[in-house]
Amino acid sequence: MSFSALLVRLTDIHNLEQAGAVLDWDQRTYMPAKGSEARSKQLATLAKISHEMFVAKETADLLAAAEAEGKSFGEDSDERAMLRVVRRNFDRETRVPTELVVALAETTSRGQDVWAEARAKNDFQMFAPWLQKIIELKRQYAAAIAPGLPVYDALLDLFEEGMTTRVLDPIFAALKAHGVPLVGAIQQRGKKISDEILTRNYDPKAQEKFCHYILKECGFSFERGRLDTSVHPFCTNFSQNDVRITTRWETDWLPGALFGCLHEMGHSFYELDIDPKYEASPLAGGVSLGIHESQSRLWENLVGRSREFWEKYYPELQSAFPAQLGGEPLDAFYEAINRVTPSLIRVEADEVTYNLHIILRYEMEQALLSGAVAVMDAPAAWNEKMKASFGIVPPTDKEGILQDVHWSAGLFGYFPTYSLGNILSSQLFAVAMKELPNLRGEVRKGSFGGLLEWLRTHVHQYGRKYKPADLVKKATGQPLSTEAYLKYLTEKFTRIYGL
Amino acid sequence: MSFSALLVRLTDIHNLEQAGAVLDWDQRTYMPAKGSEARSKQLATLAKISHEMFVAKETADLLAAAEAEGKSFGEDSDERAMLRVVRRNFDRETRVPTELVVALAETTSRGQDVWAEARAKNDFQMFAPWLQKIIELKRQYAAAIAPGLPVYDALLDLFEEGMTTRVLDPIFAALKAHGVPLVGAIQQRGKKISDEILTRNYDPKAQEKFCHYILKECGFSFERGRLDTSVHPFCTNFSQNDVRITTRWETDWLPGALFGCLHEMGHSFYELDIDPKYEASPLAGGVSLGIHESQSRLWENLVGRSREFWEKYYPELQSAFPAQLGGEPLDAFYEAINRVTPSLIRVEADEVTYNLHIILRYEMEQALLSGAVAVMDAPAAWNEKMKASFGIVPPTDKEGILQDVHWSAGLFGYFPTYSLGNILSSQLFAVAMKELPNLRGEVRKGSFGGLLEWLRTHVHQYGRKYKPADLVKKATGQPLSTEAYLKYLTEKFTRIYGL
Numbered sequence: 001m002s003f004s005a006l007l008v009r010l011t012d013i014h015n016l017e018q019a020g021a022v023l024d025w026d027q028r029t030y031m032p033a034k035g036s037e038a039r040s041k042q043l044a045t046l047a048k049i050s051h052e053m054f055v056a057k058e059t060a061d062l063l064a065a066a067e068a069e070g071k072s073f074g075e076d077s078d079e080r081a082m083l084r085v086v087r088r089n090f091d092r093e094t095r096v097p098t099e100l101v102v103a104l105a106e107t108t109s110r111g112q113d114v115w116a117e118a119r120a121k122n123d124f125q126m127f128a129p130w131l132q133k134i135i136e137l138k139r140q141y142a143a144a145i146a147p148g149l150p151v152y153d154a155l156l157d158l159f160e161e162g163m164t165t166r167v168l169d170p171i172f173a174a175l176k177a178h179g180v181p182l183v184g185a186i187q188q189r190g191k192k193i194s195d196e197i198l199t200r201n202y203d204p205k206a207q208e209k210f211c212h213y214i215l216k217e218c219g220f221s222f223e224r225g226r227l228d229t230s231v232h233p234f235c236t237n238f239s240q241n242d243v244r245i246t247t248r249w250e251t252d253w254l255p256g257a258l259f260g261c262l263h264e265m266g267h268s269f270y271e272l273d274i275d276p277k278y279e280a281s282p283l284a285g286g287v288s289l290g291i292h293e294s295q296s297r298l299w300e301n302l303v304g305r306s307r308e309f310w311e312k313y314y315p316e317l318q319s320a321f322p323a324q325l326g327g328e329p330l331d332a333f334y335e336a337i338n339r340v341t342p343s344l345i346r347v348e349a350d351e352v353t354y355n356l357h358i359i360l361r362y363e364m365e366q367a368l369l370s371g372a373v374a375v376m377d378a379p380a381a382w383n384e385k386m387k388a389s390f391g392i393v394p395p396t397d398k399e400g401i402l403q404d405v406h407w408s409a410g411l412f413g414y415f416p417t418y419s420l421g422n423i424l425s426s427q428l429f430a431v432a433m434k435e436l437p438n439l440r441g442e443v444r445k446g447s448f449g450g451l452l453e454w455l456r457t458h459v460h461q462y463g464r465k466y467k468p469a470d471l472v473k474k475a476t477g478q479p480l481s482t483e484a485y486l487k488y489l490t491e492k493f494t495r496i497y498g499l
Numbered sequence: 500m501s502f503s504a505l506l507v508r509l510t511d512i513h514n515l516e517q518a519g520a521v522l523d524w525d526q527r528t529y530m531p532a533k534g535s536e537a538r539s540k541q542l543a544t545l546a547k548i549s550h551e552m553f554v555a556k557e558t559a560d561l562l563a564a565a566e567a568e569g570k571s572f573g574e575d576s577d578e579r580a581m582l583r584v585v586r587r588n589f590d591r592e593t594r595v596p597t598e599l600v601v602a603l604a605e606t607t608s609r610g611q612d613v614w615a616e617a618r619a620k621n622d623f624q625m626f627a628p629w630l631q632k633i634i635e636l637k638r639q640y641a642a643a644i645a646p647g648l649p650v651y652d653a654l655l656d657l658f659e660e661g662m663t664t665r666v667l668d669p670i671f672a673a674l675k676a677h678g679v680p681l682v683g684a685i686q687q688r689g690k691k692i693s694d695e696i697l698t699r700n701y702d703p704k705a706q707e708k709f710c711h712y713i714l715k716e717c718g719f720s721f722e723r724g725r726l727d728t729s730v731h732p733f734c735t736n737f738s739q740n741d742v743r744i745t746t747r748w749e750t751d752w753l754p755g756a757l758f759g760c761l762h763e764m765g766h767s768f769y770e771l772d773i774d775p776k777y778e779a780s781p782l783a784g785g786v787s788l789g790i791h792e793s794q795s796r797l798w799e800n801l802v803g804r805s806r807e808f809w810e811k812y813y814p815e816l817q818s819a820f821p822a823q824l825g826g827e828p829l830d831a832f833y834e835a836i837n838r839v840t841p842s843l844i845r846v847e848a849d850e851v852t853y854n855l856h857i858i859l860r861y862e863m864e865q866a867l868l869s870g871a872v873a874v875m876d877a878p879a880a881w882n883e884k885m886k887a888s889f890g891i892v893p894p895t896d897k898e899g900i901l902q903d904v905h906w907s908a909g910l911f912g913y914f915p916t917y918s919l920g921n922i923l924s925s926q927l928f929a930v931a932m933k934e935l936p937n938l939r940g941e942v943r944k945g946s947f948g949g950l951l952e953w954l955r956t957h958v959h960q961y962g963r964k965y966k967p968a969d970l971v972k973k974a975t976g977q978p979l980s981t982e983a984y985l986k987y988l989t990e991k992f993t994r995i996y997g998l
Contacts, residue, residue: 015544018537019518026521030529031741034723038517038738038779045514049548223532239537242530280537 002065003079009053009062010086011280016050018238018280025236025244029228051101055094063090081465082282088161089282092145100144104137108410115408122398124379131407132375135368138412151369155413159289160420161467165366167480168416172362174482175355175419180389182352182489186340186497193496195336200324204249204257210320211247211261214313218299218448220265224272233260235267235296240279243268254321255337259300266299267292269452273460288468289414291459293421294428301351301422302429302488303451307334308443338496342390344399352493355422356389361404361415369412424472426485428459431476501564502578508552508561509585510779515549517737517779524735524743528727550600554593562589580964581781587660588781595643603636607909614907621897623878630906631874634867637911650868654912658788659919660966664865666979667915671861673981674854674918679888681851681988685839685996692995694835699823703748703756709819710746710760713812717798717947719764723771732759734766734795739778742767753820754836758799765798766791768951772959787967788913790958792920793927800850800921801928801987802950806833807942837995841889843898851992854921855888860903860914868911923971925984927958930975 020043027039053059063086073079111130118127142154149157156163208227215227230246237243245264250256270286278284286292303309307330310317314333318325325333340350346357364382367373373381382401383393394400406414432454433439442450458475472480493499519542526538552558562585572578610629617626641653648656655662707726714726729745736742744763749755769785777783785791802808806829809816813832817824824832839849845856863881866872872880881900882892893899905913931953932938941949957974971979992998 011540012544012548015541016548018541019522019545022522022525022541023518026525030725030727032720032722032724034720035738035741038741041510041779042514042517042521042737045511046518049511049515221531221533224534225531226529228529238541239534242534242537280540 002062002069003083006059006062006066006086007082007281009059010282013050013053014280014282014284016046016053020046020050021236022238025238028230028232028234029244029246051093054090059090060094063087078277078283078465085282085464096141096144100137100140104134104141104410107133107137108408111408111410112405115402115405119398119402122396122402124397124402127402127408128375128378131368131378134407134410135375135412138410139369152366152413155369156416157413159414159417161288162469163290163416163420168362171423171480171482172355172359172416172419174486175423176359176389178482178486178489179352179356182493183340183342183356183390185499186352186493187342189497189499191497193335193339195339197325197328197332198254198336199252200254200321202251202254202321202324204251206320207249207254207257210317211257213316214258215261215265217313217446218262218265218303219452220268221272225268227261233264235264235271237268237271237285240272240274240276240284243271254324259304259337262304263296263300266296269299269455270295270460273452273456274463275461278463278465283463283465285464287462287464287466287471289417290420290424291468291471293417294424295421295455295459297421297425298429298455302425303443303448305337305351306440306443308440310334311444312446335496338492340493340497342392344386344390344392344394345403351422352489353390355419358415358419360385360389364401365407365412365415420480423482423485424480426488427472427476427478427481427483428455430484430488431458501561501568502582505558505561505565505585506581506780508558509781512549512552513779513781513783515545515552519545519549520735521737524737527729527731527733528743528745550592553589558589559593562586577776577782577964584781584963591644595640599636599639599643603633603640603909606632606636607907610907610909611904614901614904618897618901621895621901623896623901626901626907627874627877630867630877633906633909634874634911637909638868651865651912654868655915656912658913658916660787661968662789662915662919667861670922670979670981671854671858671915671918673985674922675858675888677981677985677988678851678855681992682839682841682855682889684998685851685992686841688996688998690996692834692838694838696824696827696831697753697835698751699753699820701750701753701820701823703750705819706748706753706756709816710756712815713757714760714764716812716945717761717764717802718951719767720771724767726760732763734763734770736767736770736784739771739773739775739783742770758803758836761803762795762799765795768798768954769794769959772951772955773962774960777962777964782962782964784963786961786963786965786970788916789919789923790967790970792916793923794920794954794958796920796924797928797954801924802942802947804836804850805939805942807939809833810943811945834995837991839992839996841891843885843889843891843893844902850921851988852889854918857914857918859884859888863900864906864911864914919979922981922984923979925987926971926975926977926980926982927954929983929987930957 023039023043023046027036027043031039063083067083067087070079070083107130111127111134114130115127118124138155139151142149142151146154146157150165153164156165156168212222212227216222224241225243225245228244228246229248231248233245233247235243235245245261245268247257247260247264267286270292274284274286286295310330310333314325314330317333318328338350340352342353343349346354349357360382363385364373364378367381368375368378379397379401386400387393406412432451436442436450436454439451442448459471462471462474466474469479472478522538522542522545526535526542530538562582566582566586569579569582606629610626610633613629614626617623637654638650641648641650645653645656649664652663655664655667711721711726715721723740724742724744727743727745728747730747732744732746734742734744744760744767746756746759746763766785769791773783773785785794809829809832813824813829816832817827837849839851841852842848845853848856859881862884863872863877866880867874867877878896878900881896885899886892905911931950935941935949935953938950941947958970961970961973965973968978971977
């Protein structure tokens with residue numbers, strides 16, 4: 001009784017949040033330029049009301065009563081899982097003083113604008129006082145939500161429940177110990193791979209048509225989702241049957257939209273395949289950023305950058321772009337989309353160097369939050385790390401410390417989930433290959449049903465029911481491990497570069 | 500102090516409603532098919548929460564305190580106008596018992612589905628019990644909101660504040676007394692006008708391009724609005740700087756999209772030009788359906804179906820469709836878009852016969868609500884009226900009493916606003932022509948700034964500040980009158996048909 005009354009209230013709150021997601025999607029896809037001022041206010045109202053409803057005494061009372069009732073449900077029941085999730089969120093939301101919530105919202109909202117301007121003007125000093133303020137507020141925030149935990153662990157937990165630096169440190173050490181020599185070996189080998197064929201003039205309309213085709217081939221249902229255009233690609237969903245992905249179309253860089261679509265499609269499959277019984281409940285939605293990223297990376301890289309995939313689809317891509325690709329053999333394309341090269345910009349990085357970018361930020365974030373590196377010294381610290389990891393130094397801060405939006409939005413502890421997603425995508429794929437022995441052959445035939453069903457059964461269906469670490473164990477039989485991932489990278493790039 | 504506290508609360512409610520408008524727009528334009536179930540629930544949550552916030556004791560207390568404070572504001576002040584508007588809505592919303600609100604929402608939601616099926620199957624009996632139920636609920640609703648008023652006046656007032664059958668009866672009598680003989684004279688004259696040239700194969704992409712061009716020419720800003728595609732054309736807005744219009748593209752009927760765009764553009768100009776100080780306040784938005792329709796009709800008909808307009812734009816239209824229109828003279832096009840012919844379907848009716856369709860519904864609605872016509876006898880009554888007004892009888896109910904969605908949605912008292920809009924469009928245009936003596940010449944040059952500014956100054960800017968009848972008087976110096984409208988129809992169609 002209390003349990004179902006609690007659910008009714010939470011469903012209303014959930015619906016308000018989903019309404020906010022629609023407004024946000026519209027703002028990033030179709031909204032006319034001058035609509036933004038009113039839109040911010042509408043989003044603020046939705047956020048305010050749903051927050052007030054969630055932290056209200058009514059919710060506290062219903063939750064306490066439901067918890068008393070909850071003892072009668074089984075250990076592994078959905079009800080117990082819901083109560084755990086709601087209690088966690090409720091305690092967090094109610095522990096943060098309203099003034100801190102407001103200060104963070106205002107500072108990061110303005111901070112993002114300042115960052116954008118500072119980046120455009122290549123002026124870190126302009127952004128520095130805002131970064132300083134945001135770091136101070138995040139320290140206070142971490143102390144408020146998890147008084148017993150180290151600051152960085154408290155922030156990690158926001159995006160990846162249960163994740164700590166104690167778990168991450170050895171993982172990132174392993175990635176670094178593997179990645180730096182691999183990049184070195186590739187450079188030493190001296191095999192020149194060019195990506196020039198990806199920069200030829202690719203008509204956006206033709207790209208869009210091909211991406212629609214590929215999405216359908218992979219199993220994306222346009223009855224339950226859409227593909228639209230936005231400046232920054234993203235995936236969002238308003239219900240289990242309404243998932244929106246976006247991409248951007250670059251005339252002179254084919255991989256942008258193509259792998260962007262496959263990436264967001266991976267996110268969308270997760271949301272589309274959660275058990276329908278969880279719809280609009282506290283267990284709706286993917287459980288963490290790391291698990292979510294494992295799905296996007298799996299489709300983007302494990303499937304989408306595999307040779308098998310293009311054995312099937314490269315002829316189709318050549319038909320779509322005969323002038324650009326008609327005369328290029330499959331291997332030229334396959335090597336171009338997998339070219340490894342040290343680069344300054346994370347979002348353009350290949351599979352091998354990508355994690356080195358993340359590790360740099362992981363180290364920087366901890367140093368900034370602990371005060372080991374002062375904000376004014378941060379650009380120099382960044383550049384030193386770039387030199388150490390990549391052997392290159394950004395010519396300007398715009399291509400260095402100012403490149404990512406995250407810190408200006410207060411997102412500390414977020415970057416590591418990108419690498420967790422990479423690691424886990426391989427760990428999951430390795431198990432899937434064992435259980436579906438012909439998986440590579442299926443990909444070669446453009447048949448993805450078996451893989452999708454495996455992911456649905458072992459990951460997607462559970463929504464937020466299990467903590468990320470428990471879900472990993474349940475799906476793969478093991479705790480999170482870099483083994484499969486490092487093996488995958490070594491094998492793939494040894495083959496491509498003939499190491 | 501109370502006044503500003505009231506405004507803060509009302510702004511939150513307004514923002515929730517605007518969020519609902521975004522969700523509704525998305526549902527009708529881009530939402531994937533399977534998204535509708537969750538979307539209904541999200542919209543229901545938004546409606547429930549905004550309603551609860553509006554009728555809450557907090558609102559009542561703030562309103563009472565603000566009213567006490569309001570006496571210090573001037574008679575013509577915005578504050579007094581706001582208090583009047585809020586009090587009117589508050590009393591109405593709080594007078595309706597919740598059970599009746601729920602019964603109406605459920606019956607009309609299901610009723611619309613039943614109507615759609617009944618229409619598809621041409622089966623009035625299927626819809627009859629739902630219509631019966633809706634009529635009963637609307638009687639109860641009218642008694643609840645305005646205990647002293649006749650049922651139909653109470654319902655009219657929902658869409659057109661202050662409108663009554665006492666005002667409407669002589670107006671509609673005049674329209675009928677004018678329209679029936681005019682149609683007769685046109686038929687007797689025997690001049691054959693064909694609209695075949697409008698049914699040639701018009702590529703939707705080329706239509707869309709031309710409509711974008713025309714919208715820009717007329718002054719529609721794509722920085723503050725959009726044109727999208729939907730099954731039923733509509734105009735909605737999420738703020739004063741974000742107005743969305745839609746149309747549908749029919750390959751074999753050029754006027755559908757073309758005049759649909761001009762019609763919705765007229766609605767959009769009203770919303771775009773309201774004084775910015777009213778943004779998100781109780782005075783935001785057009786004041787009534789009749790005034791709104793006067794703006795859409797003015798642009799669709801007075802401007803868009805005028806010979807002057809096409810003197811400027813027909814060459815452009817010919818360039819857009821050289822195969823279809825290249826060899827057709829301007830007058831063939833002008834006559835085709837103004838062809839008068841008795842027809843069964845209201846939404847396809849010409850300017851002369853359109854009002855006769857409305858009068859038929861006006862009479863039927865009153866007869867059904869009073870019980871003078873029983874639901875089971877309604878189809879026969881409909882057909883008799885068609886015979887009397889148009890000399891034709893629908894072969895089936897699908898083309899007769901089942902053609903419009905309104906009654907299934909509970910919209911009784913709504914149809915008259917269409918004719919009010921027609922009448923008022925001419926009344927306003929006649930005054931504008933007096934004050935802007937070269938208006939026709941300006942239209943001939945594709946210069947609409949003067950007209951737009953006149954409409955902004957005399958109508959748009961006021962939002963909901965004045966009651967519709969007061970606004971008409973303020974803008975035209977006269978009460979609502981059919982004089983200009985009947986003169987316009989007589990002159991225009993006498994010329995076209997050589998009467």
